[in-house]
Amino acid sequence: MSGYGVKTRAKPVGHWATWATWATWATWGTCVAVAALASLAGCGGGGGGGAAPAPAPAPAPAPPADPVARATASALRVYAGEAVQFVGGDLQNGISWRWEFSDTTAMDGLVAERLLAQAGSVQATVTGQNSLGVTARSSVTVQVEAAPALAPRPAGVWQPGCSGLHCATAADGSYLGAASGVGVWRLRNASPSTRVLDVDLPGVKPGQAVTLVFSHGESTDANDLPGAGTLAAPASASPTRAHALAASDGTQAAADAAHQRLLNQQRLQALDDLQTPPVAAAAPAEAPQRRARAATEVGASRVWNDLMDDVSKPVPYTARVVSTCAVPGRRVVFWVEDELSTAGTVKTSDVDALQQSFCGDAGGYALAVALLGEVWGSSEINTRPWLLQESATNRQDVNVVVTSHLGSSTSTVGYFYGVNNSYRSRSSRYANSNEALAFFVRGTSLARSPTDVSSTLVHELTHMINYHQRSVRRSVSHDSWLEETSAMATEDLLSDRITPGANKIVRGRLPNYLASGSGTPLLDWAEGQSTANYAMGGSLAAFLNRRLGPGWTQKIITECDAMSSYACLDGVLRRAGSEGLADEFERLGTTVFGGMPQRHAPLGYGFPKVQWPGYLLMGADTAEQAGSRRKAPLDALTRLGRTSHTYVDDQVPAGATRYVRRGVRVPAGTVLTVVVR
Structure with a gap:
């Protein structure tokens, strides 16, 4: 229910009126008193010498308008967990607004949004006040119901x-x-x-x-x-x-295509690890020295090899350590290529921004590892002496290398490549390994948008974790579509923590899929269709995150040994209470191309703003974005x-x-x- 509150007028109104009257009479009285003095022509009417008349007094300022409160809610009945928008009335200049809720929460502003998590009744009262203390109040009540489980939908029935x-x-x-x-x-x-x-x-x-x-x-x-x-x-x-x-431009398409080429090479790396039989043996004698070379201090330099295009044709460059930071269980070392530092392309502030989003107990690294598992170190590594070795007291550093060398691509933002996790002595294929846990990110991208690179770093960190948790520990290698979908799921889940207000998946991948006109098979993750593939995979990841929470991303690592990628995800979704991948896929298509509001879509559809323990996920309105779709793609199918x-x-x-x-x-x-x- 809603209504208008009684306005209350405070005493300052009378004080303002008294002051204005006194000021007018005081000015007139002064002019009368000095009228005989011709030299004081500013008062006017003194005559003599043709002096200009005094300017008329400025009009008194109009009193501020009284506030008009009219509380409304975007819905009066919602399910627990829904976001409700409250509006206090029409926009009025000079009015301050305060919302007070019956659950003791309070918020400022004409518009307030609340995630109502508990079933029951919530009353929202808004108070508007002008500069003279005049107030107006209005209330609205929202009924919150427990969300029911989705009912099974039989096949073959309209x-x-x-x-x-x-x-x-x-x-x-x-x-x-x-x-x-x-x-x-x-x-x-x-x-x-x-x-x-x-x-x-x-x-x-x-x-x-x-x-x-x-x-x-x-x-x-x-x-x-x-x-x-x-x-x-x-x-x-x-x-x-x-x-x-709008859909992404050619730069994004080129970046996705280059990343896809690297992903194909990474799959070959995973297959190589699957085919190499475990052997109990001591690590190479030079391993401690190689690890020490990677674990250097600020100011130290080393040569890195860019292997993105071809592991047999390295492109060497020199980089220096500009900073280090602590993350749970190990250290992160930030390197910047000398050429970028000398030219001033990458500044200390750029690296600082990346470090702030990635490091510490609440940064991107810690959050991703807590969600998905460690990046390195297990008994499986100890039985493979050709892999980088570490112990609980002597762990490998994670290296973030900022460079201008990322293969032949001019648009790739960053990459991870598991070939660097092996010693060079493993075989001729690994002769140019960097022998380090490392990510490589483009310096110009970091200088232009640290936020975008922060998201990319979490994406590549997911690949690093997947390589360790799936390929090395469980001898499982998933298809490209699931590998990339899981990496974009991490970007989406962590976005509010590491890049607040800038969700790359919801604000980039989803509108790109809307604009693609559909028709792209997710399982056919072809290099030539990489942008459409990434847009579709990112949209699916964001949809599942809001439907099911973060648990599904963990389970595709731990519950999918020796399965096809399709069967893996289908089984994970069914165990989470879903009717499986095909059903979620239909809900996704209906949401994206049918159009759903951000708030109050039917249960089981939409991209709502959602809060899970430890995660806040941005919402999206696909009904408002419907104009960016291609018309009737069925005609050309x-x-x-x-x-x-x-x-x-x-x-x-x-x-x-x-x-x-x-x-x-x-x-x-x-x-x-x-x-x-």
């Missing part, structure tokens, strides 16, 4: 795709109206052949946006193409919408690949009260979702 709060689909299949939320209907075709059906949705209004989303979340391609059928009446043209966020989406945008025709499409084709293993906004 049915509502959502239920509960914010779902505008009635049990009988009709649309309840925009005031109730978003309407979602679905059919999952579990039969071995294509299904053809007519879509008939009563209760809609002319001009409403309708999207048909086809999601094929299986591990094999569909054996047929989807079809949108025929609209029962001509649809009016879709209105032009401004692009909320030649293949419905494994794990891919496609869609068709529509509008309810003028004069219609039902949305009808006849002859919609749904291939085997595909889910059709219809969304009305």
Whole structure:
């Protein structure tokens, strides 16, 4: 409930009026007293010599407006964990606002947002006050309900795709109206052949946006193409919408492609480790000296080899230690290439910003290791003497090398390469190893955007952890799509802690996937399609983080020994209470291409702002960003690949009260979702 509060006028109003009256009379009295003195012409009316008249007194300032409070909430009934936006009224100059909640929380500002975690009733009271002390109050109450478990959705049935709060689909299949939320209907075709059906949705209004989303979340391609059928009446043209966020430019595409090439080499490295039999033997005699060379102090220098393009053709350069820091259990050493320092390209402040986000007990390194596991050191390493050795009292440093040498790419921001985790004596392939746990980041990227490089460093740290935890410890190597999806999941999870307000996945990868027009199979992580692949994988990672929390990222390391990557993630999701990868994949496609609000999407959909223990995840509104999508990509589709989406945008025709499409084709293993906004 909401209402207007009684305004209270404070005493300062009277003081202001008294002062203004006194000032006016005092000025007039002074002028009368000196009127006979011609030399004081500033008062006017003294005559003599044609003196200019005195300027008229400045008008008294208008008193500030009284505040008008009108408390509203973005929803009056929500599920526990939802973010609710409270607005105190219209914007007024000179008014300060204060929110007080019945759970004893308080916030300043005309607009306040709260994550309401506990079921119950929360009353929010806003107080507006002007400079004279006049106040106005208003309250609104929000009912918070415990979120129910998602009900299983049977295959082969055309049915509502959502239920509960914010779902505008009635049990009988009709649309309840925009005031109730978003309407979602679905059919999952579990039969071995294509299904053809007519879509008939009563209760809609002319001009409403309708999207048909086809999601094929299986591990094999569909054996047929989807079809949108025929609209029962001509649809009016879709209105032009401004692009909320545009797709990435060619620089991002080149960076992703270069990173993908390195990832392919890293997979070969993992396979090499899988094929090398463990042998109990002593470490090479030169190992202590090599470790000491890497663990140097500020000012020391060494030669590093860039191996990104070809391990047999190293590109050497000299770098110096500019700083070190402590992280749980070991040390991080920051190096800057001499050429970058001499030219002034990279400054101490640039490295300081990176160090602040990465180091300490609450930095990116500590958070990622706590989430995913150690970067190095285990009994498995001790039985492989060709790998860098360490003990509990003598651990390897982690090296962050800032350089201009990152292969032939001019846009790659950073990389990790497991070949450097082996001694040179291992074989001829490792003759140019840097013999260090190391990341390499581009100096110009760091100088331009320390925030972007901080996120990249967490991404590459995930690769380092995965290499140790999967390849070395468990003899498992996952496909590129899962490796990169997991790295982007870490970026998303840690963004609020290391780069507050700058989530690279939500603000970059997600809008890029929206703009891609879909049609990219996630499992076909091809180098030539790297930007679309990364956009899709990042979107899936962010979606799963908000749906299931951080646990799934841990379990793809610990619970997926000797499995295919698809079976790995599918099993992890099922054990987390999901219906599996195909179902989550449909929810993702419906959210991205069907369009969902950031706040109050139907349960199981959307990119809401979410708080898990230790993690705060930014939200995103894909309905507002719908204008950045390509129109009707289904028209040009030649293949419905494994794990891919496609869609068709529509509008309810003028004069219609039902949305009808006849002859919609749904291939085997595909889910059709219809969304009305």
